[in-house]
Amino acid sequence: MNGVQSLTMSRKQPAKASGWRRFDEINILMVLVGIALLCEALGWIFIGQSFLGNPQRLTIAILQVSVIGIIAIGVTQVIITGGIDLSSGSVVAMTAMIVASLAQSEGWARALYPSLVELPAYVPIVAGILLGLIAGCINGLLIAYAKIPPFIATLGMMVSARGIAKWYTRGQPVSGLTDEFTAIGSSAWPVAIFIVIAIIFHIAMKYTRYGKFTYAIGANPQAARVSGINVERHLVKVYAIAGMLAGIAGVVACARAQTAQSGMGYMYELDAIAAAVIGGTSLAGGVGRIAGTVIGVIILGLISSGFTFLRIDAYYQEIVKGIIIVVAVGSDVYRSRKRLKK
Amino acid sequence: MQPISGPDQDGSEALHPQMQGEELLRVSGISKAFPSVRALDDVRFELRRGTVHALMGENGAGKSTLMKILAGVIQPDEGSIYLKGRRVSLKTPLEALGHGIAMIHQELNLMPSMTVAENVWIRREPLNRLGLVDHARMRRMTQALFDRLNIGVDPDARIGELAVASRQMVEIAKAISYESDVLIMDEPTSALTEKEADHLFEIIADLKKSGVGIVYISHKMDEILKISDDISIFRDGKYIGTYRNGEITRDEIVFRMVDRELSQMFPKENVPSAEVILSVRELSLEGVFRDVSFDLRAGEILGFAGLVGAGRSNIAETLFGVTPATSGEILIRNEKIAISSPGQAIRKGVGFLTEDRGTTGSMQVLSVQENMQVAVLQNGFTKVGFLSGSALRDACSDMCERLKVKAASLETPVGTLSGGNQQKVLLGRWLLTRPQILILDEPTKGIDVGAKAEVHGLISRMASNGAAIILISSEMPEVLGMSDRVVVVHEGRIAGILDRKDATQVSIMEMIAR
Ligand SMILES: Nc1ncnc2c1ncn2[C@@H]1O[C@H](COP(=O)(O)OP(=O)(O)OP(=O)(O)O)[C@@H](O)[C@H]1O
Ligand SMILES: [Mg+2]
Numbered sequence: 065m066n067g068v069q070s071l072t073m074s075r076k077q078p079a080k081a082s083g084w085r086r087f088d089e090i091n092i093l094m095v096l097v098g099i100a101l102l103c104e105a106l107g108w109i110f111i112g113q114s115f116l117g118n119p120q121r122l123t124i125a126i127l128q129v130s131v132i133g134i135i136a137i138g139v140t141q142v143i144i145t146g147g148i149d150l151s152s153g154s155v156v157a158m159t160a161m162i163v164a165s166l167a168q169s170e171g172w173a174r175a176l177y178p179s180l181v182e183l184p185a186y187v188p189i190v191a192g193i194l195l196g197l198i199a200g201c202i203n204g205l206l207i208a209y210a211k212i213p214p215f216i217a218t219l220g221m222m223v224s225a226r227g228i229a230k231w232y233t234r235g236q237p238v239s240g241l242t243d244e245f246t247a248i249g250s251s252a253w254p255v256a257i258f259i260v261i262a263i264i265f266h267i268a269m270k271y272t273r274y275g276k277f278t279y280a281i282g283a284n285p286q287a288a289r290v291s292g293i294n295v296e297r298h299l300v301k302v303y304a305i306a307g308m309l310a311g312i313a314g315v316v317a318c319a320r321a322q323t324a325q326s327g328m329g330y331m332y333e334l335d336a337i338a339a340a341v342i343g344g345t346s347l348a349g350g351v352g353r354i355a356g357t358v359i360g361v362i363i364l365g366l367i368s369s370g371f372t373f374l375r376i377d378a379y380y381q382e383i384v385k386g387i388i389i390v391v392a393v394g395s396d397v398y399r400s401r402k403r404l405k406k
Numbered sequence: 407m408q409p410i411s412g413p414d415q416d417g418s419e420a421l422h423p424q425m426q427g428e429e430l431l432r433v434s435g436i437s438k439a440f441p442s443v444r445a446l447d448d449v450r451f452e453l454r455r456g457t458v459h460a461l462m463g464e465n466g467a468g469k470s471t472l473m474k475i476l477a478g479v480i481q482p483d484e485g486s487i488y489l490k491g492r493r494v495s496l497k498t499p500l501e502a503l504g505h506g507i508a509m510i511h512q513e514l515n516l517m518p519s520m521t522v523a524e525n526v527w528i529r530r531e532p533l534n535r536l537g538l539v540d541h542a543r544m545r546r547m548t549q550a551l552f553d554r555l556n557i558g559v560d561p562d563a564r565i566g567e568l569a570v571a572s573r574q575m576v577e578i579a580k581a582i583s584y585e586s587d588v589l590i591m592d593e594p595t596s597a598l599t600e601k602e603a604d605h606l607f608e609i610i611a612d613l614k615k616s617g618v619g620i621v622y623i624s625h626k627m628d629e630i631l632k633i634s635d636d637i638s639i640f641r642d643g644k645y646i647g648t649y650r651n652g653e654i655t656r657d658e659i660v661f662r663m664v665d666r667e668l669s670q671m672f673p674k675e676n677v678p679s680a681e682v683i684l685s686v687r688e689l690s691l692e693g694v695f696r697d698v699s700f701d702l703r704a705g706e707i708l709g710f711a712g713l714v715g716a717g718r719s720n721i722a723e724t725l726f727g728v729t730p731a732t733s734g735e736i737l738i739r740n741e742k743i744a745i746s747s748p749g750q751a752i753r754k755g756v757g758f759l760t761e762d763r764g765t766t767g768s769m770q771v772l773s774v775q776e777n778m779q780v781a782v783l784q785n786g787f788t789k790v791g792f793l794s795g796s797a798l799r800d801a802c803s804d805m806c807e808r809l810k811v812k813a814a815s816l817e818t819p820v821g822t823l824s825g826g827n828q829q830k831v832l833l834g835r836w837l838l839t840r841p842q843i844l845i846l847d848e849p850t851k852g853i854d855v856g857a858k859a860e861v862h863g864l865i866s867r868m869a870s871n872g873a874a875i876i877l878i879s880s881e882m883p884e885v886l887g888m889s890d891r892v893v894v895v896h897e898g899r900i901a902g903i904l905d906r907k908d909a910t911q912v913s914i915m916e917m918i919a920r
Binding site: 266270271272274275276277279280282283284286287288289290291292293294350351 | 438478479498499500511515516517518519520524525528529531533537539541553623
C-alpha cells in the first residue's frame with residue numbers, strides 16, 4: 065500500500081451528487097413550473113382561459129414583485145452571512161417619501177420644500193440610493209461593531225425608518241412627481257432594473273472575493289476570521305449593500321406608483337425573506353444563491369397574479385400563500401435531504 | 407538536566423547548518439487571563455529556524471492560548487513578541503499571516519458549505535484580468551499543492567462531505583500554502599491514523615529543510631519524541647522549561663507535565679460473556695462499505711482498526727441510524743431491527759460518541775453540566791417525572807473530577823474550555839449513561855496522558871458492568887490495549903477479525919496490506 069493510495073481519503077459519501085450540483089436550482093424551478101401549470105389547469109377548469117397564454121399578465125406578475133425582488137437580492141446576501149434584515153420594507157417607505165419630496169414638479173403644491181425648484185431626476189435618485197446606503201451602514205455598524213444581534217438591530221431600523229416615513233410629511237402622501245422621474249417606474253423598467261441588479265450580484269456572489277467572503281462568514285465566522293478576513297468590515301459592506309438596494313427599491317416603487325406614502329413597502333421584508341428561503345438560501349448562513357432568490361420572487365409573483373386570475377378571495381390568498389411558502393421550502397429541504405441519503 | 411535557553415549553534419543533525427538554530431520567534435512575559443481562569447502566567451518561548459518545537463502540557467495548560475496569541479486570534483494582557491529580532495504586535499490574524507505566522511487550529515476551522523479549493527484559497531483567490539475569481543486556476547493551484555504534499559482530496563468536494571481526517575489534511579495544506587516562516591500545528595494528528603501522521607511527518611521534514619520553524623502541539627508522546635528538536639513544557643498556565651529532545655526521558659516529560667505519578671495505561675481486565683448483544687449481518691451502505699458482519703457480546707470491547715477513510719466512522723454512523731444501511735441486517739439481542747434514525751438507535755440502547763466534537767458533539771454556549779447530562783436525562787435521575795437536581799449535579803461533578811476536567815465550575819460554558827477538556831465533557835456524557843451498546847469514535851482525541859488512563863479505566867469498567875463497546879481509535883496502542891477483539895476495516899470491508907492475543911500492530915498492517 066503506497067502513500068498515494070492511502071491518502072485518497074475523501075470520505076466515500078453516500079451522496080455522489082456532483083452531477084446534480086450544477087443544477088442547484090432544479091428543485092425550485094420545478095416548484096415554479098408546478099405552480100404555473102396548476103394555475104393553467106385551474107384556469108381552464110374554472111375560468112375557461114389560459115393563464116400562461118397571456119404574456120401581458122406574466123409581465124405584470126413580475127412587475128408587481130420587482131420591488132420585492134430588488135430588496136430580496138440584498139436580503140439574500142445578508143442571510144448568507146448568517147444574519148437577517150427586517151428593515152428593508154420600511155427603508156423602501158422612508159426613501160420613497162424623501163425621494164418623492166425631491167422629485168415633485170413645479171406648480172404642484174409641494175409637500176415640504178415650497179421654494180424648491182424642479183430638480184433633474186438624478187438628484188432624487190442619487191438621494192434615494194444614498195439614503196438606503198446610510199440606513200444599511202447603520203445596521204451594519206450596529207451588528208458588526210456594537211455586536212447587537214441582526215434581528216434586533218434591523219428590527220430597530222424597521223420601526224424607526226417607518227417612523228421617519230410617517231413623520232416626514234406628518235402622514236401626508238406626496239404626489240405630482242416629474243415625468244422625467246416617474247419614467248423609471250413606467251412600463252417594464254422596474255423588471256429591467258431588477259434583472260440587471262440580479263445579474264450583477266449573481267456574478268458578485270459567485271466570482272468575486274466579496275461573494276466568497278460573504279459565504280465564508282456565514283459558513284464559519286471563526287474560520288473566516290483566522291483566514292485573515294476582516295469580518296466586521298465585510299459585514300458592514302453587506303448590510304450597506306442591502307440598504308442601498310432597499311433605497312433603489314424605494315426609488316423604483318415611488319416612480320412606479322407616481323406617488324409616495326408612508327405605508328409603502330409594508331411587510332416587503334417578509335416577502336423578500338420568503339423569496340430568499342424559497343430559493344434555497346439557508347437561514348443558518350453560508351448557503352444561498354441569487355438565481356434561486358430570483359426564482360423565489362417569481363414564484364411569489366405567480367402566486368398572487370394566479371390568485372387574482374382565478375378570482376380567489378383576498379382573504380384566502382394570504383392563507384394559501386403562507387401554506388405555499390412552507391410547502392415550497394419544505395419540499396426543497398426534503399428533496400435535498402433525500403438526495404443526500406441516497 | 408538543565409533547561410536550555412537561547413539559540414544553540416551546534417545544529418547537531420541540521421540539514422542547513424547556517425539556517426537551523428537561528429532565532430525566528432521569541433516571546434517573553436506573556437500573560438493572559440480569562441474571566442474565570444489565568445490561562446497564561448508570564449510564559450516565554452523560543453522558536454529556531456528549521457526546527458520543530460513541541461509544546462506539552464495537560465489539558466488546559468494554556469498551549470492553545472499561547473499559540474492563538476501568536477496567530478493574532480487573541481490578544482495577550484502583557485508580554486512581548488519578537489519576530490526575527492524585531493518586536494511585533496499581532497492584533498489580527500491578518501497581521502500574523504502578514505508577518506509569516508500561519509496556524510493549524512485545534513478545532514477545525516473550515517467552511518463546510520464551501521469547496522476544498524475555496525477553503526484553501528479564501529482571501530487569496532486567483533483573479534483573472536476582469537478581477538473575477540478564476541475558478542479553473544484556483545482548482546489547478548489546489549491540485550498542484552495537493553500533488554506536492556501527496557494528498558488525495560478532490561479540490562471540488564465540499565468540506566462538509568469529507569471525513570474528519572480529510573478535512574484535517576485540507577487544513578494542513580491550507581496552512582502550508584501560506585508559505586510562512588512560522589507554522590503552528592495544534593494537535594494536527596488527533597484525527598489522523600499513524601499512516602497519515604507519518605505522511606505529515608514527511609511533510610514536516612521537508613518544511614524544516616526549507617527553514618520553516620514549526621511549533622507542534624500533541625498529546626501523543628511517541629510523535630513528540632520522534633519529530634521534535636526542542637520540547638517546552640507548560641503546567642497550569644506556567645512555563646516549566648525547555649529541553650532538547652534526547653536530553654529528557656519520556657517519564658521526565660510526563661512528570662513535569664502532570665507533577666504526579668501516573669497509573670498504568672490500558673487496564674482492560676474482564677472477559678466478555680457469551681451473550682451476543684449486537685449482531686451485524688452483511689450490512690452495506692452503497693458506495694461506502696459492504697458486507698460488514700460481526701458479533702458484539704455483552705462486556706466486550708470491540709476495537710475497530712484501519713486507515714483513515716477505511717469506513718470505520720461510516721459503519722458507526724449507520725449503526726446509529728445517521729445514514730441508514732442500504733442492505734443487510736442488524737440484530738439486537740437476536741431481534742431483527744431497522745435503525746433508520748439516531749432517535750431509534752438511542753431507544754434501542756445505543757450510544758454514540760462522535761468523532762467531530764465541534765459540529766456533532768458539544769453545545770458550545772451551554773454549561774459543562776448541561777452538556778454532560780443530556781444523554782442521561784431520558785432514562786435516569788427522575789423522581790415522579792421531575793429531575794432530581796442534586797443527584798444529577800453530584801453525578802456530573804463526580805465525573806468531572808474523575809476525568810480531571812479543568813473548568814471553573816459546572817456552570818462554565820463548554821465553549822470556553824480547552825479542546826481536551828471539551829472532549830472529556832463529551833466522553834463523560836456517555837460514561838454517565840448505561841447504554842447496552844456504546845460506540846466510541848476517537849474517545850481520547852486530544853486528551854492528555856494524565857487523564858487517558860482514567861478514561862481507559864472508565865471505559866473498561868463500563869464493559870465489566872455489561873455494556874458492549876465498539877471502540878474506534880486511530881491510536882493503535884489504544885485499540886490493542888483496550889480491545890478483546892479487533893475488527894480490521896479496509897476500504898469499506900472487514901479485512902478480518904483478530905483475537906486479543908493475535909492482534910499486534912504487525913498483524914493488523916499485514917491484514918490491511920493483503
Ligand atoms: N475564550 C475563553 N474564555 C474563557 N476561558 C478560556 C477561553 N479560552 C481558553 N480558556 C481557558 O484557558 C485555559 C487554557 O486553555 P488552552 O485552550 O490554552 O489549553 P490547552 O493547553 O490548549 O489544552 P488542550 O490540551 O486541552 O487543548 C483553560 O482553562 C481554558 O478553560
Ligand atoms: Mg489546546
